[in-house]
Amino acid sequence: MKSYQKLTTDVSQITEAGEEGADGKPLCHQKLSAWWLGGGLLMVATLLSGVTVWVLGQIWWDQHGIPFWSKCTSVPENRRFDCYPERNVIVTRELCEGRGCCFVDSERPLDRMKGVPWCFYPPDFPSYTLGSMNETDLGMVGFLTRKTKAYYPKDIEKLHLSVEFETDSRLHVKITDATNPRYEVPLDVPQATKRAENPLYSIEFCKEPFGLIVKRRVSGTVLLNTTVAPLFFADQFLQISTVLPSTFLYGLGEHESNFLHNLEWNTLPLWARDVPPAESYNLYGVHPFYLLMEKGGAAHGVFLLNSNLMEVVLQPAPALTWRTIGGILDFYIFLGPDPNLVVRQYQQVIGFPAMPPFWGLGFHLCRWGYETSNKTWEMVKAMRNFQIPQDAQWNDIDYMNGSRDFTVDSERFASLPQLVEDLHKHGQYYVLILDPGISSTQPPGSYWPYDEGLKRGVFINNTQGKPLIGNVWPGFTAYPDFSNPNTHRWWLENLNRLHALVPFDGLWIDMNEPSNFIDGSTEGCSQGELDNPPYVPGILGGFLSARTICTSAKQSVSVHYNLHNLYGLMEAKATASALVEIRGKRPFIISRSTFPSQGRYSGHWLGDNQSEWKDMFWSIPGMLSFSLFGVPLVGADICGFFKSTSEELCIRWMQLGAFYPFSRNHNSQDEQAQDPTAFSPAGRTAMKEALELRYALLPLLYTLFHRAHLQGDTVARPLFFEFPKDEATYALDKQFLWGRGLLVTPVLESGADSVTGYFPRGVWYDYYTGSSVNSSGESLRMAAPLDHINVHLREGTILPTQKPGGSTWLSRRNPLRLIAALSQNANAWGDLYWDDGESLDTFEKGDYSYLVFNVMQNTFTSTVLHSSVEATYITVEKLSVYGVREEPKTVTVSGKDWPFTYLTNQVLSVSDLRLPLSQGFYIRWM
Numbered sequence: 001m002k003s004y005q006k007l008t009t010d011v012s013q014i015t016e017a018g019e020e021g022a023d024g025k026p027l028c029h030q031k032l033s034a035w036w037l038g039g040g041l042l043m044v045a046t047l048l049s050g051v052t053v054w055v056l057g058q059i060w061w062d063q064h065g066i067p068f069w070s071k072c073t074s075v076p077e078n079r080r081f082d083c084y085p086e087r088n089v090i091v092t093r094e095l096c097e098g099r100g101c102c103f104v105d106s107e108r109p110l111d112r113m114k115g116v117p118w119c120f121y122p123p124d125f126p127s128y129t130l131g132s133m134n135e136t137d138l139g140m141v142g143f144l145t146r147k148t149k150a151y152y153p154k155d156i157e158k159l160h161l162s163v164e165f166e167t168d169s170r171l172h173v174k175i176t177d178a179t180n181p182r183y184e185v186p187l188d189v190p191q192a193t194k195r196a197e198n199p200l201y202s203i204e205f206c207k208e209p210f211g212l213i214v215k216r217r218v219s220g221t222v223l224l225n226t227t228v229a230p231l232f233f234a235d236q237f238l239q240i241s242t243v244l245p246s247t248f249l250y251g252l253g254e255h256e257s258n259f260l261h262n263l264e265w266n267t268l269p270l271w272a273r274d275v276p277p278a279e280s281y282n283l284y285g286v287h288p289f290y291l292l293m294e295k296g297g298a299a300h301g302v303f304l305l306n307s308n309l310m311e312v313v314l315q316p317a318p319a320l321t322w323r324t325i326g327g328i329l330d331f332y333i334f335l336g337p338d339p340n341l342v343v344r345q346y347q348q349v350i351g352f353p354a355m356p357p358f359w360g361l362g363f364h365l366c367r368w369g370y371e372t373s374n375k376t377w378e379m380v381k382a383m384r385n386f387q388i389p390q391d392a393q394w395n396d397i398d399y400m401n402g403s404r405d406f407t408v409d410s411e412r413f414a415s416l417p418q419l420v421e422d423l424h425k426h427g428q429y430y431v432l433i434l435d436p437g438i439s440s441t442q443p444p445g446s447y448w449p450y451d452e453g454l455k456r457g458v459f460i461n462n463t464q465g466k467p468l469i470g471n472v473w474p475g476f477t478a479y480p481d482f483s484n485p486n487t488h489r490w491w492l493e494n495l496n497r498l499h500a501l502v503p504f505d506g507l508w509i510d511m512n513e514p515s516n517f518i519d520g521s522t523e524g525c526s527q528g529e530l531d532n533p534p535y536v537p538g539i540l541g542g543f544l545s546a547r548t549i550c551t552s553a554k555q556s557v558s559v560h561y562n563l564h565n566l567y568g569l570m571e572a573k574a575t576a577s578a579l580v581e582i583r584g585k586r587p588f589i590i591s592r593s594t595f596p597s598q599g600r601y602s603g604h605w606l607g608d609n610q611s612e613w614k615d616m617f618w619s620i621p622g623m624l625s626f627s628l629f630g631v632p633l634v635g636a637d638i639c640g641f642f643k644s645t646s647e648e649l650c651i652r653w654m655q656l657g658a659f660y661p662f663s664r665n666h667n668s669q670d671e672q673a674q675d676p677t678a679f680s681p682a683g684r685t686a687m688k689e690a691l692e693l694r695y696a697l698l699p700l701l702y703t704l705f706h707r708a709h710l711q712g713d714t715v716a717r718p719l720f721f722e723f724p725k726d727e728a729t730y731a732l733d734k735q736f737l738w739g740r741g742l743l744v745t746p747v748l749e750s751g752a753d754s755v756t757g758y759f760p761r762g763v764w765y766d767y768y769t770g771s772s773v774n775s776s777g778e779s780l781r782m783a784a785p786l787d788h789i790n791v792h793l794r795e796g797t798i799l800p801t802q803k804p805g806g807s808t809w810l811s812r813r814n815p816l817r818l819i820a821a822l823s824q825n826a827n828a829w830g831d832l833y834w835d836d837g838e839s840l841d842t843f844e845k846g847d848y849s850y851l852v853f854n855v856m857q858n859t860f861t862s863t864v865l866h867s868s869v870e871a872t873y874i875t876v877e878k879l880s881v882y883g884v885r886e887e888p889k890t891v892t893v894s895g896k897d898w899p900f901t902y903l904t905n906q907v908l909s910v911s912d913l914r915l916p917l918s919q920g921f922y923i924r925w926m
Contacts, residue, residue, distance in 0.1 A: 071122045072102030078316040080120035081229035081241050085313075085323065087538060091119045099151050100125060115265025115315075127209035127230035128159060138164040138195050143178055144210050144231075153534055154235035166192035168199050169335040169345055171214065175233065176328040183327050183562045185307045186483070187597060189349050200335040214333055216298065221245050223292075223300050224333065228319065236533045238329055241321040248293035248730045249320070250718075251301075251628050252312050254285040254594070259621035259718060259733035263314040269539045271309045272565050272593045274515035274547050276608040276642065277618065281540045284513060284607055285594035286565040287629045288312070288322075291342050297725035298337035301346050305330040307565045307595065309544060311537035325533050326562055339721045340713065347630045347712035353599030354576070355709040356633055357586045358837030359429050360506070360603075361661070361701050362391025362808045363691050366431075369669025371398060373413040380423065382677040384806065386684060389691045391807050393423060394431040394508065394666070403473035404439045406449050406498045416502050427809025429505040431588070432498075436512050436571055437477030440469055449494050450478065458487040461554045463526050468553045470516035479514055479549060482570035483563055484556035492578040499582050506588030507575055509602070512568040513593045516548050525550035530561045568593025572601040585838045590662065594631060603633025603662050611640030611667070611674075616653050617748045621733040623660060624718050632708045632715040635660030637667065644672040647683045648750060648786065654687040655789035656746040658694040659738065661701070661715045686787040693791070695804035695811050697738070699832055703800065704739045706833035710843065715739070722794075723760040726777060732758055741797030741821070741830075742767070745782070745790040755784040763795035763883065765821045770882040770907035793882065796823035798830025798853040803877075812837065815877030816917065818862075820855050822883035828855040834917070836870050849918065855881070858888075860923040862915075871918040879923055881908040888925035900925070 083101035084091045096103040096119035104118050128144035144159040160178040165171060172192070176182055201223070204213040211227030222245060229241035249261045252268050256277040261268075269282040277283055288304040290312075304310075308326035315321075322329075334345040347353075365383065370376040376395060383390045399416065401407035408416055420430045438450050438459070445451060453459055459467040459478040467478040480487050498504070525531040525545050530552040536543060544551045544561070551561040563570075572591045579587035589602035598604065606622045609615040619636035626634040638657035639650040645667075654676065657663050667674050676687040694701075707713040714721065717737040719729040735745045735757055743764065745757035759775035766772070768791070773780065782790050793799065799819045805811030820828045830853040835842040842848045849871035854861045860879060864871075884906050891900040891910055901909045908925060915921050 071124070072104060072120075075102065075120065075123070077116050079228070079319065080117045080315075081319070081321060082117040082119065082313065083121050083125075084117075084119040086535065087542070095119075115267070121229055125209070125230045128233075129208045130161070130205055130210045133161075133205065136164075138166070138192050139172075142205075144175070147208070150232055150234060152232065152234035152237040156233050156235065159233055163203065164192055165196040165199050167345075168196045169341070170196075170349070171199070171201050171203065171333040171335070173212065173331045173333070174328065175231075176330075177233075183308075183558050184330065185305050185327065185566070186557055187305065187350070189305070200337070201333070216294075216300070216335065216337070219294075219296070219298065221294050221298070223294075223335075224302070229321065233329070236325045236529065237323070237535045238325070238327070239321060239323045240329060241319060244292060244318040244320055245294050246292060247316070247318045249290055249314065249318070250292070251287065251290035251625060253287040253625045253629060254283040254622075255279075255281070256283065256618050257621065258731075259624050260731045261314060263316050263318050265316070266314040267538050268312045268314070269309075269537050270311065270565070271537070271539045271544075272513040272548075272568065273540055274511065274513050275540055276610070277606065277615070277622075284592045285568065285598070285604065287594070287596060287625075289346060289596065289629060290320075291339060291628055293339065293720060293724065293730055299339040299342050299724065300336050301334040301342040303332040303334070303346060303349065303596070305332065305596075308562060309537055309539065309564070311539075323535075323537060325535060325537070339724055343628055343630070343714055344712035346628075347599075350597040350630055351600040352710070352712050353630055353632055353705075353708050354601065355586060355843070356603070356705055357588055358698070358702060358812065359391045359808045360588045360633070361698055361705070362663075363389050363658075363694065364392040364394060364431070364662075364664035365390055365675055366394035366396060366664060366666040367669075367673070367675070368396035368667070369398060369671075370395065371412060373399070373416040373419050377415065377419045377422070379675060379677075380419070380428070383675070384426070386677055386688065387806055388676050388684070388688045389695050389804060389806055389811075390428065391809075392429040392431050392506065393419075394433070394664070396433050397435070397473055398669075399432065400474075402439070404442075404447065404449075405434055405437075405474075406494045408498075408501055420503055424503075427807050429588075430502070431506040431508055431590075432502065432504045433508040433510055434575075435472060435510055436480055436514050436567075437470065437472035437474065437516075438480065439474035439476070440467065440478045441474075441476045448497070452493075453478065453480065453490060456486050456490055458484060458490045460549065460560065462521060462523065462550065463528075463552050463554070465554070468549055469522045470514075470520075470549055471518045471522070472511060472515060476522065480571075481555045482567065482574050483558070487556075488574040488577060491574045492581060495575075495578045496582055505583070506590075507579065509568070509571055509575055509589060509591045512571050512591060513548055513564075514567050516545075519543075519547065520545035520550045521553075526552045528552060530559055566595050569595040569598050569601070572598060576601040580840065584840070586840055590633075594626075594629070596629065598629075599631040599633070602631075604631050605662065605664065605666075606634070606636040608641045608668075609637055611643040611645035611649060611671075613649060613748060613750055615640055616649070616656060617734065619656070619660070620736060620746075623716050624733060624736060627714040627716050627718075630712065632705065633662045634716075635662035635664060638663065638665040639667065639674040641666060641668050642671070645674045647679050650674050650679065651683050651686045651690075651786055652747050655690045656744075656748075658690040658789070659716070659736075659744045659746075661705075663694060682787070689787065690789065692804040693789075695808070696801045696817075697742070697799070698808065698811070699800040699802050699816065699834070700738065700742065702837075703831060703833040706843065707739075713739075719743075719758070719760060726760050728758060728777060729760060737794075741794040742799065743792040743794065745792070747784045747789070753783070753785055754781055755790060756781045757790060759792070763821075763824055765793040765795070765882040767791040767793055767819075769905060770880065770903070771905045772883060793819065793821040795821055795883070796828050797821045798828045798855070800830065800832040800853075808837070813873050815875045815914075817878040817880065818853060818860075818876060820853070820860060820879070820881045822855060822881065826855070826858070826883070826885075829853065834871055834874070835868065851917070858925050862921050864918060864920050867918050872916065874917040876913050876915040876917055876921075877911070878913060879910045881925075882906070884908040884925065891923065891925045893923050894921045898923075
């Protein structure tokens with residue numbers, strides 16, 4: 001019997017359990033998901049991968065004769081969805097079956113230790129029932145009705161389901177309370193105005209129990225299938241599960257982990273927390289977005305727009321479960337199919353990152369514990385004395401008077417204004433730290449930030465309506481409520497007053513999870529459900545206010561329970577707006593806590609790491625993850641923050657850190673100095689050379705940031721983004737690319753003088769020499785002496801490089817060297833974006849230059865597509881072409897004969913060109 005209802009042509013369909021689709025195959029019987037042998041009859045249900053196979057025999061579910069124990073034992077371990085996720089509870093058979101779930105008391109204790117559930121949902125666990133779906137201009141809407149009472153309090157009986165076909169590559173699915181409004185994330189996301197005409201996806205709905213299946217139309221790959229476990233939607237417990245088409249899963253931060261996630265019963269809690277990075281902990285930021293590589297090289301992404309405490313459970317089916325304790329289920333699915341396109345599509349929702357100032361891409365130096373402005377100044381002068389490139393000097397909280405925001409210690413940092421003036425005279429910049437905690441213990445009338453904040457009501461309040469008081473560096477503190485527009489004005493005025501004392505250029509906003517050295521507040525927290533919800537995901541500390549403020553605290557938009565994970569984002573937004581008003585230039589901000597859309601306002605550093613080799617390695621997957629999250633301006637504390645580094649470790653880390661998009665050396669007080677001047681002449685030279693390499697490549701890096709700002713491209717990039725069909729690249733997180741063509745292979749182990757790197761199929765050129773290797777897709781061992789980091793160019797790439805100077809101010813007008821790495825058919829391509837490096841909206845206003853470089857038929861061409869005055873100050877001094885197979889007889893530059901050199905490693909060099917960048921030219925060899 002068929003009772004199939006077609007809702008939209010080739011886009012969606014709906015079936016009852018037991019009904020059939022248009023092809024006659026069952027659509028919703030994925031839930032047995034196992035082999036079951038009994039009564040002499042073999043029953044095969046639809047597999048979790050979404051591949052339908054047939055059901056043979058007469059026995060079907062409980063009502064058709066399958067005993068309960070048979071249904072339970074039929075579910076394989078890797079496909080068990082946990083029915084009793086509560087921690088610190090010994091789950092007994094009685095507790096488990098009281099929820100209507102299967103209990104299998106494993107005889108193997110290791111199964112429990114590794115996370116295999118022994119209390120899990122049976123295939124027919126009751127959930128919601130889907131009513132009829134109705135067409136809308138953008139998609140469909142319908143209602144879900146709870147079939148039986150769930151076991152979490154305040155279960156919501158009727159839900160509203162909205163499905164919008166927003167673009168051909170973006171599907172939007174939203175589930176919320178049909179009767180009462182619920183908190184939704186106050187993020188500015190685009191609203192679709194018309195329905196997609198040729199979507200890459202199809203969607204199917206199962207009526208009872210409710211589930212949805214999203215498929216890729218061309219291949220039929222099942223991207224989501226939520227029929228495999230029940231949907232829960234209580235006031236403080238929301239859960240939905242899906243199977244995955246592969247195990248190649250990335251994203252879901254912030255955690256210290258490999259770039260490719262481990263799906264062996266791995267739980268990822270998402271709750272902003274002040275804690276030094278460590279495996280399995282929830283860290284500073286929250287990014288509920290994942291990218292998954294499918295078999296065959298296609299990719300898709302999923303974003304849950306929810307700011308409440310949540311966890312994501314990964315299991316080896318492969319499958320994934322979202323659990324959150326508030327808000328709604330608001331999903332965006334991005335179809336790619338290329339991984340680069342997935343990240344672009346994600347950023348079309350959360351916003352493209354801001355264009356950083358050029359100086360922000362230079363080298364930054366900081367230490368907690370300079371102690372005085374004079375010692376800070378000595379550091380700056382030492383860097384200049386050794387001619388080591390540096391763009392920005394920073395100070396940690398020791399510049400403050402008693403660790404209080406917006407103050408300067410008038411004794412220890414008396415010369416700070418003169419230091420900043422000296423930096424500016426040398427084309428360098430100054431960055432200060434600010435924490436959100438405002439001291440609340442100063443005598444009335446003595447501390448304007450707190451006094452004025454009280455008058456204006458800008459602080460987060462406790463449940464009694466008074467400012468919540470915690471404890472951070474200055475002692476007892478109040479916390480600004482950045483969800484309140486009045487707070488933004490108060491924040492600006494405070495920054496203005498500080499800027500009048502010390503004309504800083506950028507800000508470092510720290511401790512903004514928000515951090516609290518006591519749990520909750522000085523008065524504790526309420527005993528209510530906001531501070532003690534019925535379910536708490538597996539966060540560090542085990543309760544919501546651990547090292548932060550009470551979640552019952554009141555903010556302008558909502559309670560802190562809903563807004564906690566947004567605190568760093570909201571502070572960054574207020575800070576960016578203030579810096580634009582104060583300086584009239586692009587803001588430079590680095591934030592510790594982050595949330596989706598953070599890249600629009602700030603960059604991020606990866607937190608308080610340690611001077612350990614393993615921490616240097618962890619920085620690469622951390623950097624690559626934030627590339628997925630739309631925060632390209634990211635890096636780790638070079639040489640480590642805690643502990644004292646060795647010279648070898650710091651050299652290797654400076655080499656790697658030269659390729660962080662955000663490059664800063666920073667360490668803690670009471671540790672040995674680790675700036676480049678602190679080491680032996682050989683160590684200092686190696687670090688200087690690494691930084692000079694970075695400064696030479698800044699034209700490339702700046703162009704990559706322009707493309708990130710314009711269309712959401714990644715800057716630091718995993719290899720599989722460029723080689724999505726090469727599965728050997730999927731787990732690589734010890735190498736990375738800048739853009740499409742610059743491969744970095746750092747040394748990450750002590751005592752090594754060589755390094756092994758993977759080279760995808762094609763020709764790769766040594767950046768320094770132009771020597772080439774034609775790889776079939778293989779790992780190669782390379783020499784890596786202590787003063788060398790291996791960098792290679794991908795065939796078909798043209799790089800713009802520049803003679804490095806002591807700062808970006810000095811190097812920006814130096815001549816360019818262009819490097820063309822020819823493909824096997826002797827072609828190459830590259831581009832360059834150039835502007836004044838600091839003005840607002842230069843691209844939007846047309847105040848920029850953009851050039852495209854090509855090599856075809858033995859001719860290099862520079863084409864100026866857009867020009868501004870900045871390009872007239874720069875000349876092209878040299879062209880190097882890698883992979884010229886035969887020595888040319890002649891070289892002409894725009895028709896004129898020109899001298900050249902040709903090396904046996906097939907490198908052609910044409911020097912002393914002095915060609916204006918602002919004018920097109922061509923160079924031909926024959």
